[in-house]
């Protein structure tokens with residue numbers, strides 16, 4: 507996932523949340539960040555400097571793969587969600603096109619996984635990102651690493667492809683509409 511020569515750097519939107527600010531959930535029912543999913547990750551991301559974020563995810567028993575250990579797919583979800591939240595800082599709506607994860611060490615249930623992600627390059631609609639998850643805190647051992655290619659999309663990506671029931675409920679919720687707009691390009 508190497509950006510092509512000549513790819514641009516990421517541009518932080520002038521209205522991006524300040525460093526340290528909690529980004530909040532982009533959708534209440536999101537498995538990654540929504541508070542309305544009992545077994546979800548409830549991942550909390552904060553704006554960093556530039557186009558970077560930090561996040562925390564506490565591994566609970568519902569997230570197990572092997573006994574007492576986090577499921578690899580759940581860890582990939584945490585990385586995916588963290589990199590996806592970079593869209594808040596660029597006011598860009600983007601979805602994951604490709605995701606590669608390295609599982610470096612097992613992650614026990616009860617672990618607070620500290621994640622960090624940044625945009626490495628932008629090439630047209632393609633946004634190149636990378637992320638790391640460390641056990642226990644920002645100086646803990648690296649447990650997972652990922653690179654991902656996100657593709658910028660319009661809101662119509664969701665309204666055209668999402669199930670009518672959820673789309674109608676989201677469109678009727680002013681808070682949800684406000685959150686979706688915070689992702690949009692606002693020149």
Ligand SMILES: CCCCCCCCCC(=O)SCCNC(=O)CCNC(=O)[C@H](O)C(C)(C)COP(=O)(O)OP(=O)(O)OC[C@H]1O[C@@H](n2cnc3c(N)ncnc32)[C@H](O)[C@@H]1OP(=O)(O)O
Nearest residue numbers: 532586587590591599600601602603604632657659686689
């Ligand atoms: C409200 C905000 C919500 C934010 C949520 C963030 C957190 C969650 C993040 C996710 O998990 S999102 C859910 C998982 N992802 C998806 O469901 C995406 C499913 N895939 C698609 O809908 C389409 O394939 C996609 C929109 C990604 C691309 O289709 P398009 O028809 O719009 O674009 P196109 O196929 O022309 O590709 C555009 C460019 O990206 C490149 N590309 C697309 N997919 C690629 C891929 N998989 N690998 C490498 N390159 C890829 C493609 O080659 C091309 O490059 P070039 O411009 O250089 O020709």
